[in-house]
Amino acid sequence: MKKRIGALVAAAAMSASFAVLAQQPAKKPAAKAQAKAAQKAPDATTADFEKFRDVLEEDNPAELFEAKGEELWKAKRGPNNVSLAESCDMGRGVGVLKGAYVQLPRYFADVDAVMDAERRIAHCMVKYQGFKAEDLAKKPFSSGNYTPELVSLTTYVAGHSRKMKIAIPQKHPKEKETYQIGKEIFAYRAGPWDFSCSTCHGEDGKRIRTQNLPNLSTPEGAIRAFQGWPGYRMTGGVMHTLQWRMNDCFRQQRFPEPNYVSPSITALLSYMGVNANGQVYKGPGIKR
Amino acid sequence: MADPMKIRAQMKGDSAEIRVLMSHPMETGQRKDNAGNVVPAHFIQSITVDVGGKRVIQGQTGPAISRNPVFGFKVKGAKAGDKVVINWVDNKGDKRTDEATIS
Numbered sequence: 001m002k003k004r005i006g007a008l009v010a011a012a013a014m015s016a017s018f019a020v021l022a023q024q025p026a027k028k029p030a031a032k033a034q035a036k037a038a039q040k041a042p043d044a045t046t047a048d049f050e051k052f053r054d055v056l057e058e059d060n061p062a063e064l065f066e067a068k069g070e071e072l073w074k075a076k077r078g079p080n081n082v083s084l085a086e087s088c089d090m091g092r093g094v095g096v097l098k099g100a101y102v103q104l105p106r107y108f109a110d111v112d113a114v115m116d117a118e119r120r121i122a123h124c125m126v127k128y129q130g131f132k133a134e135d136l137a138k139k140p141f142s143s144g145n146y147t148p149e150l151v152s153l154t155t156y157v158a159g160h161s162r163k164m165k166i167a168i169p170q171k172h173p174k175e176k177e178t179y180q181i182g183k184e185i186f187a188y189r190a191g192p193w194d195f196s197c198s199t200c201h202g203e204d205g206k207r208i209r210t211q212n213l214p215n216l217s218t219p220e221g222a223i224r225a226f227q228g229w230p231g232y233r234m235t236g237g238v239m240h241t242l243q244w245r246m247n248d249c250f251r252q253q254r255f256p257e258p259n260y261v262s263p264s265i266t267a268l269l270s271y272m273g274v275n276a277n278g279q280v281y282k283g284p285g286i287k288r
Numbered sequence: 289m290a291d292p293m294k295i296r297a298q299m300k301g302d303s304a305e306i307r308v309l310m311s312h313p314m315e316t317g318q319r320k321d322n323a324g325n326v327v328p329a330h331f332i333q334s335i336t337v338d339v340g341g342k343r344v345i346q347g348q349t350g351p352a353i354s355r356n357p358v359f360g361f362k363v364k365g366a367k368a369g370d371k372v373v374i375n376w377v378d379n380k381g382d383k384r385t386d387e388a389t390i391s
Contacts, residue, residue: 059294059358068291237356
C-alpha cells in the first residue's frame with residue numbers, strides 16, 4: 001500500500017503558539033475546566049483562565065526546566081566536584097526524590113531545623129558542592145532569559161511528586177513551632193499600609209484587578225499555595241518557585257523583602273502547606 | 289548549544305498527533321533591557337518535520353511566536369513506530385535536531 005502522508009498545519013499554528021493552543025478544540029480539557037470552574041469560582045475570567053491553563057498544561061514549558069534541573073542534579077559540580085544525587089537528602093534518604101516535595105517543609109536532624117524544598121537544595125549546594133551561599137542569593141529569581149540553577153533544580157525535585165498527596169509532617173516539635181510561626185507571620189499587620197497576608201488572602205471572594213486572591217487560611221484556598229508551583233508564568237514566560245511568590249507578596253505588602261531562602265518563608269510555606277495536606281499535587285504547572 | 293526539545297508523537301485514529309515544545313528565548317528585537325539597550329532579535333526562523341523519512345512540514349517562523357514555543361501537527365498516514373525528526377534553525381545560525389518514535 002502506498003503510504004500517504006499529508007500534513008495538516010493550520011496557518012495559525014505557525015504564527016502564534018499561544019493562540020494555537022487556545023484555539024485547538026481540546027474538547028475534554030475545556031469541558032473539564034468549565035465543570036471545575038462552575039463548582040468553585042463562577043466568574044468568567046477564572047473560568048477562561050482555567051480553560052487556558054488546562055490546554056497549556058498538556059505541553060507545559062515547566063518540563064524544559066525539569067530537564068535542565070535533572071542535568072544539574074546529576075552532574076558533579078561546584079568546588080568539591082560532587083553531585084546532589086550522591087550527597088543531598090531531601091528528607092527521604094540521600095538522592096531519593098520520589099514524594100520528597102509533597103512532604104516539605106520538614107525537620108532535618110542534620111541541621112536541627114525545618115527546611116522547605118528550595119532552602120534544602122541551597123543548603124546541599126553549599127554544604128556538599130561547596131558553592132557560596134552569598135552567590136546563590138545574588139540573583140535568585142528568574143527574569144527575561146535568565147533562570148537560576150536553583151529554580152530548575154526545585155522544579156526537577158517537585159516533578160518527582162507529581163500526582164502525590166501533600167503530606168507535610170507535623171510530628172517534630174520544631175515542625176509544629178514552624179507552622180505556628182507561619183500562622184503568626186500570616187496575620188502580622190505592619191508597614192505603611194498596615195497590611196498582613198491575611199488582608200489580601202484571609203477571606204473568600206477577594207480580588208485585585210482580575211486576579212482572584214485565594215483564601216489561604218482554608219484548605220480549598222491553601223492548595224493554591226502549592227498547586228502549580230513551581231510555575232511557568234505566562235507573564236514574561238519565566239519559571240518561578242514559591243520563593244519568588246513569597247518575596248513578591250512581601251513586596252506587595254510593602255514589607256522589607258526577606259533574604260533568599262529565609263526561615264520566615266519556610267514558616268509561611270509550612271503554614272499554608274499543612275493547611276493543604278491531603279490534597280493531590282499535580283506537579284510543576286502554569287501560572288498567569 | 290541549544291537545549292533539547294520535548295517531542296510527543298501518538299497515533300490518534302488514522303493520523304499521528306505530534307506536539308513539540310522548544311526551548312528558545314524568541315526575542316523580538318523590540319524589547320529593551322533594564323539599561324535601555326535594545327535586546328537583539330533572536331528567534332527560530334525555520335522548522336522542519338520528517339516522519340518515516342519523509343518531509344511533512346517545512347515552515348518559516350518569526351518573532352511573533354512566544355518564548356519556549358509549542359507546535360502541534362496532525363500527520364495523516366503515519367503509523368506507530370515511524371521515526372519523527374524535528375529540526376529548527378534560528379536567525380543566529382544556532383540549530384537543534386531531536387527525534388522521537390510515534391507510539
